[in-house]
Amino acid sequence: DAKTTQPTSMDCAEGRAANLPCNHSTISGNEYVYWYRQIHSQGPQYIIHGLKNNETNEMASLIITEDRKSSTLILPHATLRDTAVYYCIVRVATGGGNKLTFGTGTQLKVEL
Amino acid sequence: DVKVTQSSRYLVKRTGEKVFLECVQDMDHENMFWYRQDPGLGLRLIYFSYDVKMKEKGDIPEGYSVSREKKERFSLILESASTNQTSMYLCASSLSGGAVGGYTFGSGTRLTVV
Numbered sequence: 001d002a003k004t005t006q007p008t009s010m011d012c013a014e015g016r017a018a019n020l021p022c023n024h025s026t027i028s029g030n031e032y033v034y035w036y037r038q039i040h041s042q043g044p045q046y047i048i049h050g051l052k053n054n055e056t057n058e059m060a061s062l063i064i065t066e067d068r069k070s071s072t073l074i075l076p077h078a079t080l081r082d083t084a085v086y087y088c089i090v091r092v093a094t095g096g097g098n099k100l101t102f103g104t105g106t107q108l109k110v111e112l
Numbered sequence: 113d114v115k116v117t118q119s120s121r122y123l124v125k126r127t128g129e130k131v132f133l134e135c136v137q138d139m140d141h142e143n144m145f146w147y148r149q150d151p152g153l154g155l156r157l158i159y160f161s162y163d164v165k166m167k168e169k170g171d172i173p174e175g176y177s178v179s180r181e182k183k184e185r186f187s188l189i190l191e192s193a194s195t196n197q198t199s200m201y202l203c204a205s206s207l208s209g210g211a212v213g214g215y216t217f218g219s220g221t222r223l224t225v226v
Contacts, residue, residue, distance in 0.1 A: 034214055043116075043202050043217030044155070087154075099145065099170070100215060102155035 004088045009107040012082075018075040020106055022088030025069040032091045033064060034100060035073045037084040044087065044102075047073065078110045115139070116218040118203050124224045131190040133221050135203030142208040144186035145215065146170075146178065148199040155202065161186055162208060193225045 005023040012018040024033065034049040048055055048062045050071070055062045061074040075082055087105040119134035137144065145160040147170075157170030159178040167178050175197060179187040186205075190197055200222050204215040 036214065041220075043204070043219050044215070046214030046216070049214060099157060099160055101157065101171070102147070104152070104154040 004090055004103055006086075006088050006103065006106045008104070009109070011109050011111060012075075012078045014079060014110055014112055015077055018078040018082065018108055018110065020073040020075075020086050020088075020108065021070065022072070023070045024088070024090050027068050027090050033062070033068075033071050034089045034091055035060070035062065036087045036089065036102075037082075038087070038105070039081075039084045047086075049091075078108075080110050080112070082108065083110045084108060116203055116205055116216050118201075118218040118221050120221050121219065122222050122224075124226060125190075125193050127194060127225055129190075129193045129225075131193045131223070131225075133188040133190075133201055133203075133223070135186045135188070135205075135218060136184055137186075137205040137216070138184065139205070139216075140183065141205035141216075142183070143206045144180065145204040145206075146176075146186065146188045147202045147204065148172070149202060149220075150199050158188065193223075195225050197223065198225045199223060 032049050032051050035047040036044040038044040047059050050062045064071045085105040085107050087102050089100050116137045125131050143162050146158045147155040149155045156172050158176050159170050161167045161180040164183050177189045200220050202220045203218045206215045
């Protein structure tokens with residue numbers, strides 16, 4: 001399984017863009033990059049995923065490098081409610097299921 | 113919206129008790145998962161199921177079993193609860209195949225074994 005490496009914590013000023021990096025240098029060609037976040041005392045929430053093209057949705061943008069060895073999640077205008085642990089995950093498929101292996105993530109703190 | 117419901121938010125059980133944690137999803141998802149979350153260790157996969165009556169071990173299955181008799185329900189069983197099973201337990205579900213989006217998680221059950 002491809003492993004991911006993320007910084008333990010990051011700070012961001014409210015209203016500014018939050019750029020969360022993730023390294024996944026051993027990713028395989030058919031593995032997707034997923035991002036989730038977990039706000040305190042809640043279950044993780046899906047944000048976005050991608051294979052090799054950059055992706056954008058109403059929550060965030062995902063930039064994947066051309067060699068696919070790293071990616072960046074961008075929250076364009078961070079708010080206090082974006083304070084959470086952000087997980088970068090490379091998805092493996094095992095049998096009929098598609099399990100996700102979570103690391104310890106990045107604690108993002110958005111401050112005034 | 114997909115909803116994953118875990119039967120209890122907080123649970124306190126005694127050592128040696130048999131404990132059932134129930135999870136129900138309402139969107140006809142094939143895959144269901146049980147994780148536990150502990151400080152400093154992140155989320156660790158206990159068991160998952162990709163079909164009714166099918167199950168696969170995750171990374172830390174010891175001390176746990178699961179049951180999936182119906183597609184919408186996935187139960188985690190602690191046959192004889194121990195204090196080291198005190199944790200937050202999270203259930204999730206997803207569709208099968210391809211990049212069809214992600215998991216939907218329940219709100220979690222905080223289990224304390226005394």
